[in-house]
Amino acid sequence: MRFMLLFSRQGKLRLQKWYVPLGDQEKRRLGRELVQTILGRKAKMCSFLEWRDLKVVYKRYASLYFCCAIEEQDNELITLEVIHRYVELLDKYFGSVCELDIIFNFEKAYFILDEFLLGGEAQETSKKSVLKAIEQADQLQEVRAVYLPRPLIPLISQAF
């Protein structure tokens, strides 16, 4: 995988993870262009598209788009499930995760992603193992995620 982006329907980036070395300007430009391309697509369209020399796999959960840029030989469907597994991990960790959780606890979203994917490849696909690693880390620390008032729209309940 080359990179992963999370962004809102308004096009605001909520998380960006780059697995290839690129300059900051280049990252911003690529991010902007790809976000526009995807927001320009209609609902119910195919989750895959060719974009530049990459394959892009994306899926919308409630207000948030999850989008991965993968290489020619990578598998589209399993990438779709990489996205889903990540959403499940966030959901389990935050308890019905919603976009605001990711905004206010962005660092957690990065930590969870690092346990699941490293260098763009699946490191640990077992949900229990990933969450155990995060939980252990949480026990080592005095404070946890910021509390947000419920109810908000949980991502996982609204996959598009």
Place this chain on the structure above:
Amino acid sequence: MPAVSKGDGMRGLAVFISDIRNCKSKEAEIKRINKELANIRSKFKGDKALDGYSKKKYVCKLLFIFLLGHDIDFGHMEAVNLLSSNKYTEKQIGYLFISVLVNSNSELIRLINNAIKNDLSSRNPTFMCLALHCIANVGSREMAEAFAGEIPRILVAGDTMDSVKQSAALCLLRLYKASPDLVLMGEWTSRVVHLLNDQHMGVVTAAISLITCLSQKNPDEFKTCVSLAVSRLSRIVSSASTDLQDYTYYFVPAPWLSCKLLRLLQCYPPPEDGAVKGRLVECLETILNKAQEPPKSKKVQHSNAKNAILFEAISLIIHYDSEPNLLVRACNQLGQFLQHRETNLRYLALESMCTLASSEFSHEAVKTHIETVINALKTERDVSVRQRAADLLYAMCDRSNAKQIVAEMLSYLETADYSIREEMVLKVAILAEKYAVDYSWYVDTILNLIRIAGDYVSEEVWYRVIQIVINRDDVQGYAAKTVFEALQAPACHENMVKVGGYILGEFGNLIAGDPRSSPLVQFNLLHSKFHLCSVPTRALLLSAYIKFINLFPETKATIQEVLRSDSQIRNSDVELQQRAVEYLKLSSIASTDVLATVLEEMPPFPERESSILAKLKKKKGPGVVPVSELEDGKREGGELNGGGDRGPDSAMSASNASTPSPSADLLGLRSAAPVSAAAPSAGSLLVDVFSESGAGGPAAAVNDDGFLRFVCKNNGVLFENQLLQIGIKSEYRQNLGRMYLFYGNKTSVQFASFSTTVSYPGELQSQLNVQTKPVEPLVEGGAQVQQVLNIECITDFSEAPQLNIKFRYGGALQNITLKLPVTINKFFQPTEMAATDFFQRWKQLSQPQQEAQKIFKANHGMDTEVLKAKLLGLGTALLENVDPNPENYVCAGVVQTKSQQVGVLLRLEPNAQAQPGVQMYRLTLRSSKDTVSKRLCDLLAEQF
């Protein structure tokens, strides 16, 4: 678990994020951010030592601000301090900051590496993992230097925790991808391969990504992984859906690992060991069988995971291309998906079938789905799916269905999305030519193309129809009649006027017997379009008119009248004026005999494959560079004919007048005039514009036509003659490269004793290392074989390696030698830098031998996008806003060789009006090594 209980987090951070979210405008946001930045700066600078918590909070705020898209230029030191905290969260935030905001300050790097080293040796698995994640996220060369030796040890040590092993494997992968020269597996190889046997599924999942990457680079050293991968796969495939506990995903056992195992196997040919192969075939059959079983869950995750494995298995089957039974089963399975209600599956099925269509075993099976695919082209709502359908129709086309497919594509073109029209036009043109038995069908098809999608018909396409008409006298009369009819339309596309002008100029006499298309009617028809056309088309029409004077003496007075009018002879465009003057003069002073000789019918073009094919391939290939093939061709034409040497005064040479060639000067495509009065080479002008490759027929001399076209690109057709086509695809990383050569037998006859050798002229032997395995000695008719070259750049070099190809075709020995397009710039690593850095380095490289400069005439138009694409294709970073003159281009990169790295700066200064009508460039290269500057300068001076 729900972990969100909880505590009061970093209250200040939450408040800040809320504030930002409440900002009503961008200005308000920036104001709030600046206030925060000032606050943080004063805290960091303040006398009071900050406690760990505050430091963490502020660093986290900086990170948030950076991720919003603002620049952050401080806080690195505080983040580094957090790394040595013994509080986990502080350390964690420190690492996150470092991972996201990598800084190249060397003092900082030393401190960071120190902290990482401490954590790696801490024996605390959570700390070790954090450190490994950081290395994997940054992946810089400095980190590779510091840790590439240590990490393999951690990976294979018996007492390393599983979670640490997983991180170590992927960390090593990232370092290997970035700095392969620094990661030496050597003694660890076999222990790493055996991680495939690890009891812990997570360890296998992580390790296999590393093994796959290493296998691609060193297939021999890792080949023992094949049997291990097969037995692992077999165990997973035959396990019940609950056996693997948490590695079962929606009732599918270990989908990620299965896909990766199948992917790893695609690095190798089918297993030679019969037992291993049998076991693997069994696995593949089981996977295909499972696709027919009722789903265990209605959830899309279940079917996605299951089908991910299925598609990967099909990829492997296609990769092997040796099991007809499996190929046909794969094809049938994909056929089912073509009509699936899930758009995603239809998309993937169309994509996957495209590769199946090229296998001889499954081509026929793919063809049976033609109606479904045509239907997809017509009814799919998503353009990306329709695109796949068009690709597949193209791939499954052969003589038996060409007429149907071309007709469907043409009718689709009328409503096709703008984004894919040009590509569709190319495809139609190629298919029409390739499968034309009846050339009147071909002419009709191309004229229809122009009618339906004239704007998208590139020059290659209409050049090609003319070339074919000229070469086939059985179609000339039909072509003349058809263009004449097409031109009757009140609004016809300019491309139609070009084709019409050219063809009537050559073959108008063939229809002149009919009073409805008498010479004067033909002329008046053409001339009625004249005023609506652009300058190049008008120039072409003027040439058609002079040809008319020769063909039909009765039109002479009328045409001279036209040429003499002020709007021609005093035209403000130099080219038009010159033509009018010269043609008028020629028609009045030359005798009929001279005129007949000078304006003789075009001689046939030597038969060659067209370049439209290459253009299409290029459009589809990775790293698309929007430089038209035509540009390459033009330059070739110029070189082959020595066009650049002659002055414009030879523009009126006999061949020029006799050759209303759309390829060269008539369209003003090239400033220098074509030369050589001999008719055959005049004819070849057009061919050279078309030609994708060098001389036709077997040749023993070194053919380097293709070579220069690959300086700024990596993929395309390197060579082609009537027998053989050689395509290349290459990729480079650091000082290593891999080139795939595809040898395609264009005939229906087997090539025997097919062999290739790579040789190194001059000193190249010690500078470049190219390794490859011999190819199969038999290449069946219509088949394509692949050869992989692994290339290592030892030190900088100027010569190109040569590839010699020998084979027997119908008893005759063919011998071809080509220059392989391996040039020093392929080993560039782009370097981004700011203007101040650039000019500072520029000044440092000011010794005369460090600089190479050339001033040369532009061979192509100075189109900004084309230039940028070429410079990016070169491999350097194109630096924006660096040169004070916005017209100039500056680039920077580092040439990576095994022995050293050579920093290179480049500056290209276009001068669009050096002299009236002449565009010039000044190209300057500076690098720390004189041979590098010189070689790059030589190579590049041929590219613009």
